[in-house]
Amino acid sequence: MEEQDYILFENYLAGDLSADQILDFENRLKTDQNFKQAFTIYKQLSTNLEHEIGNKNKNSDFKANLDGISHKYFTKLEDQEHPIAVKKSFNFYKLAIAASIALVMGFFAYNQFSGGANYSDFNTHDTIDFSVRDAEGNIGLLIKTTKAFNNKDYKKAKAYLEELLQDDPDNVEYNFYYAITNIELDEFAKAETILDDISQGSSAYNNKAKWYLALSKLKQEKEAECKTILLTIPKDADDYNQALKLLNKLE
Amino acid sequence: MLSFFKFVGNKGFMSQKKIHEDQKYVDGLVNNNAFIIQAIYDKFAPKVINYIKQNSGDADNAQDIIQDTIITIYNQGSQKGLQLTCPFDAYFFLLCKRKWLNVLKKSNNKEVTINEETLSKDDDAYQLSFETSVFEDKQKLFNQMFQKLGDACKDLLQATFKIKSMEEVAKSLNVSYAYARKKKSLCIGQLTKLVKESPTFNQLNY
Structure with a gap:
């Protein structure tokens, strides 16, 4: 095709041709196979660019939403198929039933006097998997981060996340997990600045950020502040039940 | 084609093929409706997961295939x-299955025959899923070719499709309207050429 042809394609698509020119154009589409093929590709490319570039925000919102639903669905599926935790505690329960009665009673007694809520009762973080995303970025580093975080090696995880954030400072997911590692390492100020930001945004992490902000306060034994934050977590949040449980313990 | 004639025969001359009520799933995806996305997982994922597990895959593979x-x-x-x-x-199911078989083919170099079983060529599901697979291949190629463009074209197209009004694009790039418009068509023209010359072009049903 000549340059003139592409300019003609654009004018046709933009509706800038006269009635005669349109007639000529459409005749040529019927008689000239090469012209028709090039025009078809040109038109499809335009639609593709419109979607990929013009709808960029909409597309990434969709992918984030899909990612969340998919992750939840498959985690639930895995829990149903491998209920390891339940089995283990069941065996333990059978073997140590007598001893545990004493233990449980002791635990309740302890809770009565100590006011109840401990950070360590609530810091079961979701496991992460950074290694499944698109081949962009450093896969080795993503895998190392995933392993360190899931193995509760927060010092290492923190260092790796810092590296990831250098390349991608606005990534909400990296920031979110970076904040959690900071709570684990008692770097509360750093964690809370990040969580404050995320909780005010509109990402999928904004309610989770509130929950962790509350946990950060709990770990510092700032119970009043913890309560205030817990009360801001809406009913449809993933962590709403946990929040309710903690609130009950605090009260 | 066959099914089209069948339909015309039944319903008279002007009617088009009837849209299936399950169109709601497609529309729900386009509108990013979380309820519909969840319903797709609940209703249609188990069959795909089973199929992949029975054919040398695991739940992680199924998760990727379904998401893609x-x-x-x-x-x-x-x-x-x-x-x-x-x-x-x-x-x-046909789309997921075909995608999974392609993954197997690539990763094992194994001979995998894609057996479409009871579906014949005039089956709507077969045809539609085939069109979608071709569509996907085209998108992949388009995106690859876009990366091959020079920076000037990339920037201009980014601006054109983001800002939408050509007058504003011209202003933001400090060029005349006519020039921006001409440049846009030549850049998409260049992409058209790259697509046509790519080795996979012949598999794209143009």
Whole structure:
């Protein structure tokens, strides 16, 4: 095709041709196979660019939403198929039933006097998997981060996340997990600045950020502040039940 | 073609193929409706997961295949107004299955025959899923070729499709309207050429 042809394609698509020119154009589409093929590709490319570039925000919102639903669905599926935790505690329960009665009673007694809520009762973080995303970025580093975080090696995880954030400072997911590692390492100020930001945004992490902000306060034994934050977590949040449980313990 | 004539025979001359009620799944994806996305997982994922597990895969593979397939349907629905004339179930399963068999083919170098079983060529689900697969291959090629463009074209197209009004694009790039407009058509023209010259072009049903 000549340059003139592409300019003609654009004018046709933009509706800038006269009635005669349109007639000529459409005749040529019927008689000239090469012209028709090039025009078809040109038109499809335009639609593709419109979607990929013009709808960029909409597309990434969709992918984030899909990612969340998919992750939840498959985690639930895995829990149903491998209920390891339940089995283990069941065996333990059978073997140590007598001893545990004493233990449980002791635990309740302890809770009565100590006011109840401990950070360590609530810091079961979701496991992460950074290694499944698109081949962009450093896969080795993503895998190392995933392993360190899931193995509760927060010092290492923190260092790796810092590296990831250098390349991608606005990534909400990296920031979110970076904040959690900071709570684990008692770097509360750093964690809370990040969580404050995320909780005010509109990402999928904004309610989770509130929950962790509350946990950060709990770990510092700032119970009043913890309560205030817990009360801001809406009913449809993933962590709403946990929040309710903690609130009950605090009260 | 066959089924089209069948339909015309039944319903008279002017009617088009009937849109299936499962079109709601396609529309729901295009509108990023979380309820619909969840329903697709609940209703249609188990069959795909079973199939992949019985064919040398695991749940992680199934998760990727399903997610990629949903993104493809979203893309096609958003761009081409995908119209479903068959149940979503059959269409979705065929797409996932074909995608998984292609992964196996690539990773094992194993001879995998894609057996479409009871579906014949005039089956709507087969045809629609085939069109979607071709659509996906095209999108991949388009995106690859876009990366091959020079920076000037990339920037201009980014601005053109983001800002939408050509007058504003011209202003933001400090060029005249006529020049921006001409440049746009030549850049897409260059992309057209790159697509036509690519080695996979012949598999794209143009």
